[in-house]
Amino acid sequence: MNTADLGLPVTVPSTALFTDHYELTMLQAALSGGTADRRSVFEVFTRRLPDGRRYGVVAGTGRVLDAVENFRFDGPLLDFLREKNVVDGPTLDWLADYRFTGDIWGYPEGEVYFPGSPIMRVEGSFAECVLLETVVLSILNHDSAIAAAASRMSSAAGDRPLIEMGARRTHELAAVAASRAAYVGGFTSTSDLAAGFRYNIPTVGTSAHAFTLVHDSERDAFRAQVDSLGAGTTLLVDTYDVTEAVRTAVEIAGPSLGSVRIDSGDLLLVAHRVRQQLDELGATGTKITVTSDLDEYAIASLAAAPVDAYGVGTQLVTGSGHPTASMVYKLVARAESADAGAPLVPVAKRSTGGKTSIGGRKWAARRLDERGVAEAEVIGTGQVPEELADRQLLVELVKGGEVTATAREPLDRLRERHAAARAGLPLSATQLSRGEPVIPTEYLHLGSGS
């Protein structure tokens, strides 16, 4: 491969290498052993939510669709696999023709989920489905972890805008996905230009301490910034003395100064003082943006403070203590034989060491109480009860290998879906204290079908 042909990771034409070695060795053994063509159903779910969390947020589905579409083994990949003896010749030949031809259903992106929720269901031959495990989990585990943290932060922030500023705290490409997931979870904008470029998320930013320090004085720095970016800019006021800086800022930009940013100190206290000072200086419309290792708790603690916007970095991109969503991708049913039309049988790991799963192809529905509030995540196999038929959660994403017409959605729709799904949960969903999943998971008809 000519590396000069490789570009900005705006899209990735082949995602097939984002695959664990064992997916390919299993493929080889299944091809030679005759089970490769058995129709199989894999499901993505999580056995539990992160400790203390009340709901999960599905994110990354759109990226999974891209990954599946681009999952091809081209020349250089095949050369690599051959050279390293990862798999044998017949397997390489099979990979060269690989193209996912099965079906994928899943919770729509932005939806909430609970322990056991069949977040995604991948169905096709064993061979074609098993290969997708790693990349599907990478995307969903990362993006859902970030979206869950974002959702808690956005509910704590209420109507105040949230700026995603975490690019410097995580892998440079994880950061782009994190911006996307944060937007789904309720963030308003990002500092990350790559996220603006790739996903059209609004980008914002003004200046850092270095900008003030490179000038002979704070006054010179503020003047240069206002001259160049206009009075509507955000001036960073905590490089030296905050009170002095606010005075200088309004003196230079005038009372129409857009915003000041506070990045250190007791934000609650400082925000109150700065608000009072701004008001006294006539800058009553000047907003206050706070940043400084914020998480959902810090955001909530500032609810009564005169803060107009929050910038969140580290805690967002690291999932606020839970950087991965612990989703797994498990075979839950497979055909009795490789014959077309062979009946599916449910399968599940049964050892005594924990980590068991429930066999059978599942549906899921969210049951509401008489006020229309969610009261249970109902998961079952076999027939869906009539009263839950219109509350089903899984939607068709890929049919016969093709992404369905409705599967690709604009980010704003995902964001709205998440807000609506969260609003449909019991009120205690958004309390930040540690607790149990806000609705229970109920299983129906287990073992009655597949």
Added chain:
Amino acid sequence: MNTADLGLPVTVPSTALFTDHYELTMLQAALSGGTADRRSVFEVFTRRLPDGRRYGVVAGTGRVLDAVENFRFDGPLLDFLREKNVVDGPTLDWLADYRFTGDIWGYPEGEVYFPGSPIMRVEGSFAECVLLETVVLSILNHDSAIAAAASRMSSAAGDRPLIEMGARRTHELAAVAASRAAYVGGFTSTSDLAAGFRYNIPTVGTSAHAFTLVHDSERDAFRAQVDSLGAGTTLLVDTYDVTEAVRTAVEIAGPSLGSVRIDSGDLLLVAHRVRQQLDELGATGTKITVTSDLDEYAIASLAAAPVDAYGVGTQLVTGSGHPTASMVYKLVARAESADAGAPLVPVAKRSTGGKTSIGGRKWAARRLDERGVAEAEVIGTGQVPEELADRQLLVELVKGGEVTATAREPLDRLRERHAAARAGLPLSATQLSRGEPVIPTEYLHLGSGS
């Protein structure tokens, strides 16, 4: 940009979009205000180690060099910045010609670090240096966090091999960088084919529970795997009953069975039982690989168990509780004016809210005691004391915009460097219990120069 031209993220020809919006607005204001050309020194350091950790591990330096070399603003990026009004026309023109022409020094990759260690120093004009902040921090913060976790795990594992298996638990491209960092920190191999492809890290893997479950019986599955992959393969023995599975495994593969993998249950107990059973069956050479949410503590707890290899996923790629290294990129000195040869003056944020830093261009050296064991990280400005001259830590990585001849190193050398650096620390460095940095940071000559 034609997205069809974009390829596997093996290398990224432009890393310039991995940049926060404010780097560009600062650039614009500095260009119009006349400070853009002031010679500036930025340093990367961390104010503290993650809570309880005793040393940090520098990783990602090689990736930073790639990022700096490829940091260019080409047509589509400039179009994006213009369309979104991120910066003005003169700034876009300046960006179109951007190429880093300055110098970079840093701790060599694999080296250990402590609070305050000047892990990387970037020197050039304010404009050219400020732009690199985000991408430099993204890479170093992520990769160093993973390497630190890997180092603790590898010290706990002793001579036993460690397999990195975390791709499914983190962003698909973060996973590739994580494999690389894990290797630097002492891991032996990875499950991630992309990491094998990109960095030539050995890849390994055999089978998952799905492979057993797609067969009519465990016996069929083992037979298919052994037939295809040979008796040297690793059979997963905990899908149903472990004892039964081990018996079947040896029956099918014979006593030369390569390895069995246990992925659930009380690993200590199960490993002892399986070892005894294997020995009784004559499979005395068959190895035992354990996987199942391992971290450094679980690895250490298995030190006396008959375990031959560990597979580590989630805890490795999430930094074992500390997914980011909290490094910052701070202006520490800049020229009095934009004139060539203008003297540098140290600068630092001075507000009372914490987050202060120490001004001046720094050197660093590790002082040894009479037995040759590290006893202090000495950091200073100005002249290096003679007795520390040959213990200096910073090496030249980029000179006049060009990566130096010695800066690019094979991964194995980084891995050896890390092992040697860790071995040079006091013995308590590798105790897993929470503690303080294993050697103190001492500051010399502060304020005496820049």
